[in-house]
Amino acid sequence: MLYINVQKSEAMEHVITINNNQLSFTPGQTILDVAADNNIYIPTLCHLKHASPTKTCRVCVVEMQGEDDLIEACATPAENGMIIHSESHRVIQERKQIIATLLNTGNHNCSIRNLDPQDWTQFQMNVHQADQGNPLCPVWGDCELQDLAYMYQVQTEAVDAVPCQYETERANPFIIRDFSRCILCGRCIKACNEIQVNNAIEFGYEGVDAKIIAGNDVTLKESECVFCGECLQACPVGALVPEQPYRHDRFIDTVKTRTTCSYCGVGCQMDIYAQNNRIVKIDGADDDLAPNYGSLCVKGRFGYDFVGSEHRLTTPMLRKNGELEPVSWDEAINFVATRFNEIKDQYGPDTMGVLTSARITNEDNYMSQKFARGVLKTNNVDHCARL
Amino acid sequence: MTNTIADIETADVIIVTGSNTTENHPVLSSFMKRATKRGAKLYVIEPRKIKLTEYATKWLRQEPGRDISWINGMMRVILKEDLHDKAFIEKRTENFEALKEAVEPYTPEFVESITGIKADDLIEVAREFAKADAATLCYCMGITQHICGTDNVKSLANLSMLCGHLGKPGGGVNPLRGQNNVQGACDMGGLPNVFTAYQKVDDDKARNSYEQAWDITGLSGTPGLPVTEMIDKAYKGEFKSLFIIGENPLVSDPDLNHARKAMEKLELMVVQDIFLTETAQIADVVLPSLCFAEKNGTFTNSERRIQRVRKAVEPPEGPWEDWKIITAIASKMGVPMDYEGPEQIFEEIRQVTPSYRGVTWERIEHLGIHWPCPETSHEGTPILHTMQFTRGKGLFHAISHVIPAETPDEEYPYILTTGRILYHYHTGTMTMKTSGLNMLAPECFVEISSNDAQKLNLEDGSMVDVSSRRGTIQAKVEVSPKAVDGTVFIPFHFASAAANTLTNAKLDPTAKIPEFKVCAIKLEQPATA
Numbered sequence: 001m002l003y004i005n006v007q008k009s010e011a012m013e014h015v016i017t018i019n020n021n022q023l024s025f026t027p028g029q030t031i032l033d034v035a036a037d038n039n040i041y042i043p044t045l046c047h048l049k050h051a052s053p054t055k056t057c058r059v060c061v062v063e064m065q066g067e068d069d070l071i072e073a074c075a076t077p078a079e080n081g082m083i084i085h086s087e088s089h090r091v092i093q094e095r096k097q098i099i100a101t102l103l104n105t106g107n108h109n110c111s112i113r114n115l116d117p118q119d120w121t122q123f124q125m126n127v128h129q130a131d132q133g134n135p136l137c138p139v140w141g142d143c144e145l146q147d148l149a150y151m152y153q154v155q156t157e158a159v160d161a162v163p164c165q166y167e168t169e170r171a172n173p174f175i176i177r178d179f180s181r182c183i184l185c186g187r188c189i190k191a192c193n194e195i196q197v198n199n200a201i202e203f204g205y206e207g208v209d210a211k212i213i214a215g216n217d218v219t220l221k222e223s224e225c226v227f228c229g230e231c232l233q234a235c236p237v238g239a240l241v242p243e244q245p246y247r248h249d250r251f252i253d254t255v256k257t258r259t260t261c262s263y264c265g266v267g268c269q270m271d272i273y274a275q276n277n278r279i280v281k282i283d284g285a286d287d288d289l290a291p292n293y294g295s296l297c298v299k300g301r302f303g304y305d306f307v308g309s310e311h312r313l314t315t316p317m318l319r320k321n322g323e324l325e326p327v328s329w330d331e332a333i334n335f336v337a338t339r340f341n342e343i344k345d346q347y348g349p350d351t352m353g354v355l356t357s358a359r360i361t362n363e364d365n366y367m368s369q370k371f372a373r374g375v376l377k378t379n380n381v382d383h384c385a386r387l
Numbered sequence: 388m389t390n391t392i393a394d395i396e397t398a399d400v401i402i403v404t405g406s407n408t409t410e411n412h413p414v415l416s417s418f419m420k421r422a423t424k425r426g427a428k429l430y431v432i433e434p435r436k437i438k439l440t441e442y443a444t445k446w447l448r449q450e451p452g453r454d455i456s457w458i459n460g461m462m463r464v465i466l467k468e469d470l471h472d473k474a475f476i477e478k479r480t481e482n483f484e485a486l487k488e489a490v491e492p493y494t495p496e497f498v499e500s501i502t503g504i505k506a507d508d509l510i511e512v513a514r515e516f517a518k519a520d521a522a523t524l525c526y527c528m529g530i531t532q533h534i535c536g537t538d539n540v541k542s543l544a545n546l547s548m549l550c551g552h553l554g555k556p557g558g559g560v561n562p563l564r565g566q567n568n569v570q571g572a573c574d575m576g577g578l579p580n581v582f583t584a585y586q587k588v589d590d591d592k593a594r595n596s597y598e599q600a601w602d603i604t605g606l607s608g609t610p611g612l613p614v615t616e617m618i619d620k621a622y623k624g625e626f627k628s629l630f631i632i633g634e635n636p637l638v639s640d641p642d643l644n645h646a647r648k649a650m651e652k653l654e655l656m657v658v659q660d661i662f663l664t665e666t667a668q669i670a671d672v673v674l675p676s677l678c679f680a681e682k683n684g685t686f687t688n689s690e691r692r693i694q695r696v697r698k699a700v701e702p703p704e705g706p707w708e709d710w711k712i713i714t715a716i717a718s719k720m721g722v723p724m725d726y727e728g729p730e731q732i733f734e735e736i737r738q739v740t741p742s743y744r745g746v747t748w749e750r751i752e753h754l755g756i757h758w759p760c761p762e763t764s765h766e767g768t769p770i771l772h773t774m775q776f777t778r779g780k781g782l783f784h785a786i787s788h789v790i791p792a793e794t795p796d797e798e799y800p801y802i803l804t805t806g807r808i809l810y811h812y813h814t815g816t817m818t819m820k821t822s823g824l825n826m827l828a829p830e831c832f833v834e835i836s837s838n839d840a841q842k843l844n845l846e847d848g849s850m851v852d853v854s855s856r857r858g859t860i861q862a863k864v865e866v867s868p869k870a871v872d873g874t875v876f877i878p879f880h881f882a883s884a885a886a887n888t889l890t891n892a893k894l895d896p897t898a899k900i901p902e903f904k905v906c907a908i909k910l911e912q913p914a915t916a
Contacts, residue, residue: 173823196413197420197442226809227827228413243823257699260686262679263812265564266392266415267688267755272680272699279680279700289754291392291690297413299812299824306678306820307700311662313675314705324673329707329715336672337719339655340628347627349607353617356577357633358569360676361684361696363729364709365568365575366583366736368632371713372611373576374603375722379588379611383577385569386532386615386900387639 016082031073031084032060042086043095043148045102045236046185047074049287049294051194054186059098059148062086070094092152099154102145106164107180108237110137110146114156126163130180137181137238141250144236145183166211171219174227174243174302177212182239184210188231195295200225212239227298233283242281244302249275258285261300262359268292268300279304344376353380389771390523390559391690391757396422398557400515400522404432404454405529405539405904409439410809412527412563415689419525428519430512432457432504433529434804435834435876436869447512448871449502451804452533452791452905458542459490459788460498461513462549466490470517472551480548480781489785501788517550521557528565528806532903534792536895541784548781554772564689566813567679571687574743574758575736579611583740600739603722613899615641615892622649630657632709633676637665638814638882641901642857642892659712662816665882675706682708684729685751687758690769693746694755791905792893795873799855799907801839802874803889806904811880818880831884832865833910834876840866843910852911853877858888861913875908 014025018040025034030053035042042062046054053075061070065083070091073084085091102108109127128135137143148154164180184203189212192201200223204213214223232240252275261268269285269292282301287294316332317324327335343352354376356368365383372381395401396418408416420442423429431443440446449457465471466487476483495506516522524547530539544553544560552558564570576583586593589608598606612620614636620626622645629650640646650656650669658670661678679686681702687693707715710732714724726732730748737744745760745767756767772781795802810828811818818824833851835843845851847866852859853875862877862884870876879886891906 173826194421194424196417197424221827226409226413255699257697258695259680259697259699260567260688260694262567262686262696262817264412264415265566265569265689266412267567267686267690267692267694268414269694274700277700291688291692291755292414293393295414295417298810298827299818300414303812303818303821303824304680305822306661306817307680309662309820311820312678312703312706313661313663313667313673314703315675317673319671324668324670332672332674333712333715333719336655336657336674337716340630340716341720343627343654350609350611351620351625351627353612353614353626353629355614355617355629355631355634355636356572356575358566358572358577359633359679360568360572360709361679361682361729362568362571362575362687362693362736363684363732364632364713365572365577366732367710367713367724369576369582370601370724371630371717373582373588373597373606374601375717375720377605377607379579379607379609380617381577381611382579382614382617383569383572384566384614384634384636384639385573385578386613386898387636387641387903 013080014078015080016078016084018084019086025078029078031062031071031076031078031082034078035073035086040086042073043151044074045144045148045183046187048187048190048195048234051190054190057098057102057183057185059095061091061094061098063088063091095148096152096154099145099148099152100156102183103149103154103156105183107178108137108145110140110143127180130164130168138241139238143238165209169219170243172221172227174298175220175229175232176241176243177220178239178241179211181237182212183237184212185236186212187234187236188212188240191230191234196228196230198224198226198228201231227302228296229298229301230295233294244280249280252276254280261296263297263299263303266291268296270296270300272304278308340376349376349378350380352376352378353382356381356383358383358385388559388561388563388690389553390556390561391769392418394556394559394770395419395523395525395561396425398422398427398519398521398523400428400430400519401525402430402432402512402516402522403439403525405531406525406527406563407433407435407437407439407529407806408525408527408563409437411565411807413809415563428515430515432512434871434874436871445508445512447504447508449504451802451874452535452902453502453788454530454533454539455535455542455786455788456493456498456501457504457509458539458546459493459786460495460509461516462486462546463490463493464495464510464513465517465549468514468517470514471549475551476549479775480783482783482785485785486545486549486783489787516546519552521555522550522552523557523559523561524552525561525563527563529904531562531898532900533905534893534895534902535789536900537897538784538786538789542786544781545783545786548783553781554770554774556770559770562689567688568686570689570691571685571693574687574740579613583736584742597739600735615894615899615901618646618649621652624652627653628655628657629653630659631666631670632659633661635660635664635666635814635816637669638885638887639879641887641890641903643885643888644858645892659709661706664814664816674712676709676712677702677706682729685733685748688755691757692755693743693751693758695748695751792902793856793891793905793907795907799909801908801910803853803855803886803906803908804874804876804904805879805886805890806876807880808878811878813880814882815880831860831862831878831881831886833862834865834867834870835910836870836872837866838872839870839875840864844912845910850913852913853889853908854911855889855891855906855908857891860884860886860888875910879903
């Protein structure tokens, strides 16, 4: 009982107020953490869950009573008695300003920018060319910056569009790096260096030259990058986009299915996105879900083409006159059943074996060993655990 | 694994041995790498200077196949310096005296002479491991694929028990399972000597309960043959049929020439797969099945977590689910089997599998559960052996080292070790269908040190003939800082230059695992260069 009382009284001392709601917290939590735990929305761009605060975008600013300057919710630890306003007039004005500045920095051609019609046309034509003819930003409708711009009704000033000095990198099979849409939030760097700890990318150069660089500003392929795609999944805008078809057919109905990866034994939880019955994208599932907490590797994320491969077997085959020839399921099953029975009768069950698989499901494996033991009547059943 | 994957990140000391973790378990390696950022000590004990060594506090380099020696050596240091966990040993283990005696000859100097690991390094790692509050041992096929694989694993268990690092968070003995459902295949009785949940086939009680549950009489009480011995028997003409489901032994087996001849002697070979693999090509019957993205079911991961697999796309027309093909054959053979689908099969699994009994598909809808989970009110068991070991007390094994079955000599002066690389998976059946992965890793290579390359007058990128007593392959030379003089690495993914043409099929006497990780080879300029 004493223990519970102590806990309670301690808990009472850990309370902050956000938008007039008194909320208890665990020491070490940031204002953003407390808000998230209580379903209070504070926008973020550079922040990456399970990583240290990036502190570059400032879009998560909130007002704290008794403090002159707005503070960053992602980097400020909650302290007892704090009174926070997350959507005050001042906060909203500041966020609008931040979002407008970010929009002005690159090829954000999603009709959010408010340019003079003539300038807008010229801008669109330039972007169109940079995008190799793609009429829309590849992440239109799936962009956190665009979401915020709508949410906060951002009107950009008629700032001249400065062309991006860095060419889009397409020198690898999986990830396109479009520097013209990079808002330099650094979330990808956190994903690479703090979550996967591959240390492949970092901030490079200063001021207007600022760029996320790989190694000594080389392509991803020439760097330490192992194409896990953690950065791709983390990017809030269209700076890192997959090479594969998803970006071309974004508006076709997409079915998302949670499942378990089929490569190594880690058993990463993943979301498969399918369009027209073809896999178009795989992402790590929920970043709070064991065992992988949202991470995947290059094989799990990108190695899915085998599923819809034209080389898949589609019909049973039987060797006739030395060649494998397509046959019906009836014929195949009949043949196998008859031959198994014959061999069992002639040579005995222990001359027969089943190799089940470390690749198929538990249910399938269970049936394989049931077949060996219960039908062939032998314990000659094994799989490639050792190989 | 005795512990969970996430648990690795909480360890104070991590020893990784026989595992190229960043390439073979990339996501799991991030838990190790993050632990080092937090201040954990990471020791990598590996024949190759793999990527993970860059994150390590120290890399210890052992000669391939010499693991028992360094493990015994560490235990001797720990005992001499009185760093062992006496309370744990007293309460939880037995046969300690025999262990003490067995490790006595393994002085750091003796270990150095066998393994090449410097005496000082051995002492340092032994001390750190013993003194840590929680220290974990992570290993993979580099430990198990030896003629002494079983003894290697027992030695690691000895080391962990000696320091009381079992049964607690951040500790444990953790084999990293290499295939998505290798744990599940074992749990489901896909092994010659056990039913599900490791119930022995020669145990009358287990067999009787199976006969009742299945309503089938006459189950065999004689343990069956492991795959490696089935192949041997086939070679001798004493084995008549193989039903191979979702495997490609003609790339993954050791000594492929031998394996191929063995399979050609079978009267009937049935292969059930999603592609026309090298193995399917020589089959008498090929049955097309579905892949993971097209079916419902469960996989059990390396940390014993039973997780859902869900259908994400409709299968192509023609193939059937594996279980459906099997039950169709069974029914045709006169043993009717009738299931509505995989969930009904899982319900039957629960009935006959004590460690899975408490798991239902509904319970693992969002988050998987670690077995053992004996009843539906049980939360599962993330950490094994917290109170006692499966057999009660943990048994120390007194083990002495052996040398690999084949060691370099004048004719075959180099050691070959095999494994996987990041961009491909096993025999490449799946990964080689993704052009991006092929672009990043297009072909087989022979990884050698720059000294060896110079000695043999081989240039990076040139072709080389690699031969063992069992065969020859040709592949591209890759001069790499990962390679240590005298040891050569070749990935086994590529059927066109199959490393397993070279490997030795000598087996561990208990686990019947082949010694993939050590054989003797020679390297020569191609005759037709």
